[in-house]
Amino acid sequence: MCKLCVFAGTTEGRELVEFLCTQDLTVTACVATEYGETLLKPHENLTISAQRLTEQEMEALFSRENFDMVIDATHPYASVVTENIASACEKSGVPYQRLLRNGCKAGEDAVFVPDIPAAVDYLNGTEGTILLTTGSKELAKYVGLTNFADRVYARVLPMEESLRLCQSAGLKPAHILAMQGPFSFEMNVAMLKSVGARYLVTKDSGTAGGFDEKVTAARAAGAVLVVIGRPPQREGLTLPETIDFLCRKFDLHRRPKVTVVGIGPGSREAMTLAVRRSLEEADCLIGAKRMLEASLRPGQTVFDAVAPTKIAEYIQNHPEFHQFAVAMSGDVGFFSGTKKLLPLLEACEVTVLPGLSSMVYLCAKLGTSYEDVRPISLHGREHDIVPDIKKHRRVFTLVGGENGMGLLCQKLTEAGLGGVKINVGENLSYPQERITIGTAAELAERTFDSLSVALIENETADPIVTHGLPDEAFQRTESVPMTKSEVRSVCLSKLALTGHAICWDVGAGSGSVAIEMALQAVSGQVFAIERKDTAVELLRENTRRFHLNNLTIVPGLAPDACSCLPAPTHVFIGGSAGNMRQILEEILNKNPNARIVATAVTLESMAELTQCMKAIPFAYTEVVSMTVARDRKAGPYHLMMGQNPIFIFTMQGGNSKCGHSMP
Numbered sequence: 001m002c003k004l005c006v007f008a009g010t011t012e013g014r015e016l017v018e019f020l021c022t023q024d025l026t027v028t029a030c031v032a033t034e035y036g037e038t039l040l041k042p043h044e045n046l047t048i049s050a051q052r053l054t055e056q057e058m059e060a061l062f063s064r065e066n067f068d069m070v071i072d073a074t075h076p077y078a079s080v081v082t083e084n085i086a087s088a089c090e091k092s093g094v095p096y097q098r099l100l101r102n103g104c105k106a107g108e109d110a111v112f113v114p115d116i117p118a119a120v121d122y123l124n125g126t127e128g129t130i131l132l133t134t135g136s137k138e139l140a141k142y143v144g145l146t147n148f149a150d151r152v153y154a155r156v157l158p159m160e161e162s163l164r165l166c167q168s169a170g171l172k173p174a175h176i177l178a179m180q181g182p183f184s185f186e187m188n189v190a191m192l193k194s195v196g197a198r199y200l201v202t203k204d205s206g207t208a209g210g211f212d213e214k215v216t217a218a219r220a221a222g223a224v225l226v227v228i229g230r231p232p233q234r235e236g237l238t239l240p241e242t243i244d245f246l247c248r249k250f251d252l253h254r255r256p257k258v259t260v261v262g263i264g265p266g267s268r269e270a271m272t273l274a275v276r277r278s279l280e281e282a283d284c285l286i287g288a289k290r291m292l293e294a295s296l297r298p299g300q301t302v303f304d305a306v307a308p309t310k311i312a313e314y315i316q317n318h319p320e321f322h323q324f325a326v327a328m329s330g331d332v333g334f335f336s337g338t339k340k341l342l343p344l345l346e347a348c349e350v351t352v353l354p355g356l357s358s359m360v361y362l363c364a365k366l367g368t369s370y371e372d373v374r375p376i377s378l379h380g381r382e383h384d385i386v387p388d389i390k391k392h393r394r395v396f397t398l399v400g401g402e403n404g405m406g407l408l409c410q411k412l413t414e415a416g417l418g419g420v421k422i423n424v425g426e427n428l429s430y431p432q433e434r435i436t437i438g439t440a441a442e443l444a445e446r447t448f449d450s451l452s453v454a455l456i457e458n459e460t461a462d463p464i465v466t467h468g469l470p471d472e473a474f475q476r477t478e479s480v481p482m483t484k485s486e487v488r489s490v491c492l493s494k495l496a497l498t499g500h501a502i503c504w505d506v507g508a509g510s511g512s513v514a515i516e517m518a519l520q521a522v523s524g525q526v527f528a529i530e531r532k533d534t535a536v537e538l539l540r541e542n543t544r545r546f547h548l549n550n551l552t553i554v555p556g557l558a559p560d561a562c563s564c565l566p567a568p569t570h571v572f573i574g575g576s577a578g579n580m581r582q583i584l585e586e587i588l589n590k591n592p593n594a595r596i597v598a599t600a601v602t603l604e605s606m607a608e609l610t611q612c613m614k615a616i617p618f619a620y621t622e623v624v625s626m627t628v629a630r631d632r633k634a635g636p637y638h639l640m641m642g643q644n645p646i647f648i649f650t651m652q653g654g655n656s657k658c659g660h661s662m663p
Contacts, residue, residue, distance in 0.1 A: 001025055002250050005062070005070045005094075007085055011209065012101055012239045013073025014039055019243060021046050023252045028065065035159055058088035066094075068250070071242065072234075073099040077203055082234060097245070098236030101209070110215070110225040116141040119201060119228055126224075128198025131155065131191065133214065134228065136162040139169045153177060153195045182210050185273060188217030201226045212277075240283075240322050256315055258324045258348045260338050262331040262355020263291055265429035270361065275353050279325050284318065286311050287327030308337050312344035324348075331357035335377040335398060358453045359396045362425040365435055366455065370396070373455065378404065386415045386547040391463050395456045405448035412440040412456075415547065423455040424448060467492040467516050474512050475542050480535045482510040483574055486628045487599065487646055492516055494597045494622075494650045495570050500524045504568045506558045506583055507531075507575025511539040511551075517572070518551040525550050527565050531557040531577065559586035567591040573598035580608045584616060584651075593654030600647040609649045620652040 002025040008017050009032060020027045021043035030049045031037055037050035053061065062070060072085045082098070089096035113119045116138055123130060124146050132142065136156040145152060149170050156162040158178040166176045177191065192200060200218045204227055205211045218225040237245060246252055259278040264270035271279075279285060284301045285292060292302045301321065305311050315324055332338040334357040342350065363370040374392040376385055379400035388395050389412065399405045405424055412420060418441030426434045426449040436443065440456075468489035476482055483491065491513065497503070501521040505514035508528035518526040528551060530536050536555050543551050554561050559582045567590035576583055580598070587594050600606040613621050625647055629640040 003065060003067050004028070004246075004250075005030065005065070005067045007031075007070070007072050007074050007081070008040065009036065009074040009078060009081075010099075010101060012099055013071075015239060016071065016073055016099065016242060017046065019254065020246075020252075022255075023250075025250065025252075028067070033159070033161075035157065053084075055084040055088050058085060059092050062088055062092035062094045069095045069097060069246075071097045071099055071246075072236075076101055076205075086234065097242065098234045099242045100236040100238055101205070109219065110227050112227050112229055114229045116228060119226055120144050122226065123199060123201075126199065129153065129196050130199045130201060131195055131197040131223070133200065133202045136165040139165055139171070143169055149175075153197065155179060155191070183213060185213045185217050185220070188213050189221050192217060192221035192223050197221070197223050199224050199226055201228070203228045213273075243322070254322065255347060255349045256319070256324060257322060257351070258315060258326060258345055259351045259353060260326045260328060260332055260341065261353045262329075262333075262336070262338075262357075263287075263327050264330060264356035265358055265361050266290065266329070267429040270356055270429040272353070272355065275355055278351075278353060279327065281323060282325035283323045284321040285325050285327065286314065288329070291327040291329060306337065308341040308344055311341060315345070315348065328355070331355045331360075334359065334375070335379070358398065358425065358428055359455075361428050362396070362423065362435075362453055362455055365425070365428075366423055368455075378408065379451070382549075384547050384549040386412065386417065387549075389417055389420060389456055389458050390461060390547075393458055393461045395458075397454055397456065399448075399452050399454065400450060402450055403447050404450065405452040405454060406444065406446055408454070409440045409444040409446070413444050417458065418444070421457040421459075423457070425453045425455075426451075428453065467520060469512070469516060471512070474510055474515070475538060475545060476510055477534070477538060480510050480532070480538050481575070482512050483599070484628070484643070487626060487648070488513055488516060490624070490626060490648060491572060491597050491599065492520070494624075494648060495572060495595060497521050497570055498524070501570045502566055502568050503527065504529060504562065504565065504571040504587070506562070506571065506573045507577070508539055508553075509535055509574060511542045511553075513572050513574060514539070514551055515542055515546050515548065517570075518548045519546070521550070521570075523550075524569075525552065525566070527552050527554050527562075527568075529554045529556065529558050529561050531555070531561075559583045562586055565590075568594050570594065571596045576605075576608075578608075580605075581612050581615075584612055588616070588653050591653070593652070596649075596651045596653075598649045598651070600649065601644055606647050609647070613649060613651060616651075618651045619654050620650075622650040624648040624650075 004020060004025060005028045006013055006017050008014050008029045017027060017029045017040060026045050028047045029040055032052050034050050037048050040048055070089050072082055074081050086096050111122060113122055120142060130152050132152060132154045139154060142152060149172055153175045154166055154171055155177040156166060158180055163178060200214060200223045202214050215225060243254060247254055261275045261278050263275060286303045286305055288306050289304050292304060303314050305314060311326055328336045328338055331354050332352055359370055359375055373394045373396045374388055375396045376388055377398040379398040385397060399408055409422060418439060420440050422438060422440055422443050424436045468485050471485050497517060497520045499522055501524040503517045503521055503526040505517060505528045508514045508530040511528055514526050514528035528539055530539055536553060539553050557577060558579060568587060571587050571594055573583060587596060598609055600609050625645060627645045628643045631638045632641045
């Protein structure tokens, strides 16, 4: 088995060790301190040496373990250690490979010096507080600074040795900032401002070492960045190049790294720092065309794709790229393709970075909160938003298509919602950003960008949540029967619907029960089965009246018309045309645990249901006899007029023990 040794004194070194531990080989990781050991995750094939080694000790280790290669991933400024490792490899006959950390550009406003003595010379010609972020080991070299004890603050690791070196150098306890990184831009700014630093002294530690955050923080805090240049470097390879080299030499296999990022509304200014960095560092960037334009860097390979299967296939078929970034619009968890993409990337090492959703952005622009907003997407989706706006006071929606926003406003106006307030956002985060506010009726004739969003506010939205709508709410005719409000209320209670229920309404008639089913099972689906053409037309009219997109009308005679329907969880039977036994068998064949409520008005129907209830081994049955009387005005008086008595049968298949057990 192959044996490799890694001097893992940097982030890149630790990442290399993590990769090697996934391979069929043994790894020895050398770090200088116990703290460095804690940064490495334990693995069965990993041995950690946590001590400083002399050149002779390195040579003895290399000869004893007979490594196939030693990779030097020590810090760019640890030049003495690098020379010792290279020399020990040469003497023991073990191949040596240097892993380099890429440098960063600090900008023209930074001061560059070759070494610490030059930094001291420069700072002696200045005034103001100095924050040192170059560690504790070389702190004594700064003692020559004028007013060292008063001017200098030092950020060091929270370790006893670091504190001892600070005290030996003469730093005041209040000037010792013992903290463990990594440090964000915000943390760096806060620290610079808290000590009133005029100068920030750092080494070019590379992107992984937090150098970028120091550069931007110094600029934001008004501090001068003093960069101590790197000592001469041995030739070597970057981390991706090193992994490539080891894969070829030792026949290793790597999982492609994929970062799925939410780029926010679109502009770079609206992206998080982590997202921008992942886009810039990727070998290949994948996303829709407009996203690629927003985050492209020179020389970066791009692939225009939106479909998750197409993205996954491209990643699988292009092993030459090691780091992919997949750009998703807005936030990865807000109507994003991320949900379908992630299961297709099981063979990859995946990281997901959130972004700023357009809902959050628009609400911030409007100066309003969004915890009570109902989010909906009409972009590339079929959805009737009218019931949502009638039900919720505030609805946010993504809209696509040619002038989709204008068409939405027209639809709301036609549905009697022309007075609702519409806050339209176009080209959010871009220079041409525009926010338009008006009623649906006022905006119906306007033209908007194809990718627009809106916060819709309906102050009158407060619908009745109990079942039993008044009979007058439905379109009715004398020839088509309708389950009356009082009976409908009891039947729906006996059904005990759930939000995701799959419902059948057999013999739907005018559709009063089916419609109330659809209003309650908002995340489910209702199928209204009706054999009479006149009733089917009435069903369609009532479905349009209530703007229900989860109700499907099925013309035909049950049970034949039910054969292609999905298995129901709940069934209401208002009419069977003499086929009750066959209908019940079809229901239980599709779902043996279905909950069924059936009504009988005639003695014949009652007898048929009673026979079925006895013949079929239901787990639970119940029969309720119900008589309703309604008032009728007779001159100055009101008389109670009795309605036909009705029998309500409740039946449940499966192993249910009580009437309200659910499938």
